[in-house]
Amino acid sequence: MPLCLDPNGNRCSYWPQDAHFVWEKNGQKIETCVSEQTHVLADGRVHVLTWIKDAVVQDSQYCCLVSSKAGNKMSTSYISVEGSNNQDSWSRGFASWKSIISEHDKLMTNWKKTWESCNKKDIV
CATH class of the missing domain: 2.60.40.10 (Immunoglobulins)
Known part of the structure; x- marks a missing residue:
């Protein structure tokens, strides 16, 4: 002092x-x-x-x-930080969104494989 x-x-x-x-x-x-x-x-x-x-x-x-x-x-x-109590819900929401994107990515990968196999067989 x-x-x-x-x-x-x-x-x-x-x-x-x-x-x-x-x-x-x-x-x-x-x-x-x-x-x-x-x-x-x-x-x-x-x-x-x-x-x-x-x-x-x-x-x-x-x-x-x-x-x-x-x-x-x-x-x-x-x-008090506005929205800080919603941190857990944001985490759950993000995890849900990430899961949906992952499922979509798998679906698109399978679709691509199917498309490529059809092209090899000349099926369009």
């Missing part, structure tokens, strides 16, 4: 200097793509921002914990 000074150059009394953030996604600690920024306000208070960059492909729970000797605070957010 960067050193936080008020407009007079004094250490900020509103933000614990040992404070740090811990981010979790679905219960797993995130250590990459975490950003933090602090802004000292005119009255000496500190506005602290933290955020992560992440690709979300399924419903996820994010937790941000700020921890210091003074105490802990946690914020939890839920991100």
Whole structure:
């Protein structure tokens, strides 16, 4: 955490200097793509921002914990991805489609063999 000074150059009394953030996604600690920024306000208070960059492909729970000797605070957010619950139906649909294409391919292969055998016998 960067050193936080008020407009007079004094250490900020509103933000614990040992404070740090811990981010979790679905219960797993995130250590990459975490950003933090602090802004000292005119009255000496500190506005602290933290955020992560992440690709979300399924419903996820994010937790941000700020921890210091003074105490802990946690914020939890839920991100819901539209259609993510339909993943299984998409997989079943794709498997069904693949099966139909495979059957069609077998039918066309048999048709081709029949056609070629007719050509050899001069039957058209």
